[in-house]
Amino acid sequence: MEPTRFVLEHNQRLSSSLLWGCQRAFYERQGIEAWRQGHIPNFITSNPVIGRAYAQVVLGWMRDWCGASRGEPGQPFYLIELGAGAGRFAFHFLEAFRRLHARSQLRDVAFRYVMTDLSERNLEFWLSHPPLQPFLEEGLLDVARFDAEHDEQLVLRRAGTVLAPGTVANPLAVVANYFFDSIAQDAFTLRDGVLHECLVSVSSPRPAPEVEAADLLAQATVSFEDREVRGAYYGDAELDSILEDYQERLGDTTFLFPSTALRCLRRLQRLSGDRLLLLSADKGHASEDELTDRSSGVSLVRHAGAFSLMVNYDAIGRYFRLRDGYVLRPIHRHVSLHVGAFLLGQPPGGHGETELAYEDAIERSGPDDYSLLLKRMEQHHEEMTLEELLAILRWSGWDSGLLMTVFSPLLAHAEDASEPMRQEVCWAIQQVWEADYPIGGEQDDLACHLGMLLYVMERPEEALVFFDHSLRRYGEEPATYYNQGMCHVDLRQDARALECFERALALDADFSQAREMLSKLQSGE
Incomplete structure (x- = not known):
């Protein structure tokens, strides 16, 4: 049996629909x-x-x-x-x-x-x-x-x-x-040279939900019905002249009309x-x-x-x-x-x-081309050389989202790179960081990933700077403290390393790598 649905509006002009109130x-x-x-x-x-x-x-x-x-x-x-x-x-x-x-x-x-x-x-x-x-x-x-x-x-x-x-x-x-x-927009259909407005009807499983209800649009059923247009639709000379031109020039079709935008x-x-x-x-x-x-x-x-x-x-x-x-x-x-x-x-x-x-x-070579080619390259970035990865980062304007996409092959290449190429990667890291625009709530911890890149290139002091950024921006994470600890080990700063591994274990008692490093430091290995 079909669940009962309640009609919220019937055959309304699209630009006047309650849908736009929900949107706002x-x-x-x-x-x-x-x-x-x-x-x-x-x-x-x-x-x-x-x-x-x-x-x-x-x-x-x-x-x-x-x-x-x-x-x-x-x-x-x-x-x-x-x-x-x-x-x-x-x-x-x-x-x-x-x-x-x-x-x-x-x-x-x-x-x-x-x-x-x-x-x-x-x-x-x-x-x-x-x-x-x-x-x-x-x-x-x-x-x-x-x-x-x-x-x-x-x-x-x-x-x-x-x-x-x-x-x-x-x-x-x-x-x-x-x-x-x-x-808000309107919608029209042309059939055999006759213009019809597409009128919208909206129904909901609830009889009268508030327009502000968070789930109204998700729950709503939206349907359209055509009605012939007679006379000037808008009473606006410019908008009506565009509609009349469409009526004369287009064949059978349905099109949207940006009345509010105009x-x-x-x-x-x-x-x-x-x-x-x-x-x-x-x-x-x-x-x-x-x-x-x-x-x-x-x-x-x-x-x-x-x-x-x-x-x-x-x-x-x-x-x-x-x-x-x-x-x-x-x-x-x-x-x-x-x-x-x-x-x-x-x-x-x-x-x-x-x-x-x-x-x-x-x-x-505009934004549409960039988006199209980027999608294709993302399917093959594992096959790219370090030079190619750096080239697409430059092309992107040092986009942090792209760096996160190609991070795995970039990390692998950076670890084995020559010193001149490592310097290129360091330059790229700084450019990506400066071009980043965080809004909070991002799933990817950019700062931590940049720190990892620097660490595998044997730059622990520079890596620590980004792990500090990570803790400030994304909060305490056991992996970040562990990474900090490894940097301090490389710098022979054992006391600082101990603090980091202890903090990592305080946040995650099952963090086996942190426990192992803590044990080695305490035993003097």
Whole structure:
């Protein structure tokens, strides 16, 4: 017998569904924990490679707008990230952009990066998170709460500055990675040239659960039913014209429509005085061809208490072109991540520098290519030489996640490496450590692993530094104390070694290796 299910809503417009209230409640309730617990996928949009690529494009865009001048004197260029989440992308972007900016002809042109999110808990985390403190203290970073569905302005928490229409002197750059897929959209089906809206119904095993209930989305059943659209759907000339164009040009298909994203971009456009760069990466459809013949309906991808949808980047591009804007997208079809640049306004000499930077950083070898090739290499890293492992670490921008993936072969090679190659590994260790952005709750203890690498290369003093980092960051672990003890043995610091092995056994009485080393030290072996 089928269990009873209770209808929570029936045939509702998708963008008005209670699903989005559940989504907002999840992010506000979870805050940074959504990323700490691994609920929200983010590696592909939050690594050093994509941070460096965006930094190149933004600097090219600033060159276009500055031209012979240096922007509005005394006023910064604002770079706003929507839905900054854990802050990892912002960290990698700022690390790369600060270096590029300082070495460019625009070194005297001020900029300020603004991380935004819906959750106050995320803002509090950023303001106190150690890796972001240097940027905050230098005035290169600020934070603001921003609701993409409603807000017309941003209030910067540290500076107190209000960014509102008419107050932003220079053009505005906006970053939206894995963002438009998580805010309200609508869905439509075309059959024989007739447009239908896809209306959503939601049911639950409980009669009236709270929208804020943590398990509502996980328990909910979502279904769709088509209803013919008559007349102007939105009563909004620009949005309706895009829909009408689809009705004329597309065959039978089902497509999503980013109504909330377009309205949000309209408000940001007013904020920027019609001078805007949008850089956005997500899973989505970038062209009319990709929207054609999609008859499988609407599919929600669930992430614990949240969900995501594909992004219709073609519609976003059409909106920019209606405003006499310009769109940059890869010529080739993306595999898992589309990265597009959308431009409004005309710089003095055109968008040449932006186009060149986009072609070099995104088109030729962008984040989607990096992700695709990395997955392939991860299947064969056990076969790689030390030189090859170091090469992919350099290519990754010293990504700590990649180092953890290739740690086993790296450790084996490092132990047997020549001294010049060991020095290369030591350099790599330092670069990975400096490029790491911990958020707490990570399963992999990066510091301990780096210490192990240094230990097998006969550098016990340097290894001890990282084992100390491990204890501070990840707490007391018997293995870390044991590793410290072995370093002290190599340094002939027997008293310190005894303390470490005793502490390891206090935490784990069955730790046989620590007991053996303790016995050897006590017997004077």
